[in-house]
């Protein structure tokens with residue numbers, strides 16, 4: 399083989415290797431899992447929210463206020479030197495997430511019987527979703543377009559997991575419903591994930 403032929407065959411070999419590597423990479427991408435679906439993401443986020451909310455209510459509010467009677471939970475927690483309400487804890491978390499500017503999803507707590515009128519359902523998806531989860535006790539998923547943007551919207555039942563939940567709402571002067579009991583759906587958690595971004 400002369401020098402030129404050697405050079406050519408080396409180039410050919412390089413070409414084959416490069417082509418094979420590219421083919422392998424493509425095959426790898428194609429066989430990789432397609433990423434997290436909006437529903438799996440919403441379900442995972444909700445699992446964390448629900449766990450934190452239950453732990454705070456059961457082991458901080460219910461234990462210290464309702465059982466041990468050591469300290470109360472109050473809307474005016476700062477002035478009253480009291481525990482933050484579970485709904486306030488939830489909202490403060492949601493606000494911190496929004497302020498972080500690092501993520502594009504949002505979440506909130508709403509109800510058909512809100513103590514705070516600001517927590518009423520506003521969009522059609524929220525109204526239908528709340529009615530559905532109250533009926534079925536299961537999560538509800540839909541898509542909605544708000545301000546020209548498309549969202550995956552999930553609603554999850556917010557359950558009276560401890561006596562502190564229903565006793566506080568039933569006794570509250572602004573509560574439109576006064577017969578909540580343990581295990582009832584008291585409202586819903588809405589999680590909104592933007593689509594196509």
Ligand code: HEC
Nearest residue numbers: 455471485508509512513514517557558562563566584585
């Ligand atoms: C000590 C009183 C208290 C306790 C305990 C409490 N809540 Fe509330 N909850 C409130 C008040 C007051 C609001 C409105 C607060 C706000 O929006 O700032 C509220 C808000 C909510 C909302 C949003 C709709 C609304 O009523 O405004 C839901 C849903 C809710 N609570 C469910 C629960 C559940 C479930 C638990 C137990 C895990 C619970 N709450 C524990 C007093 C309480």
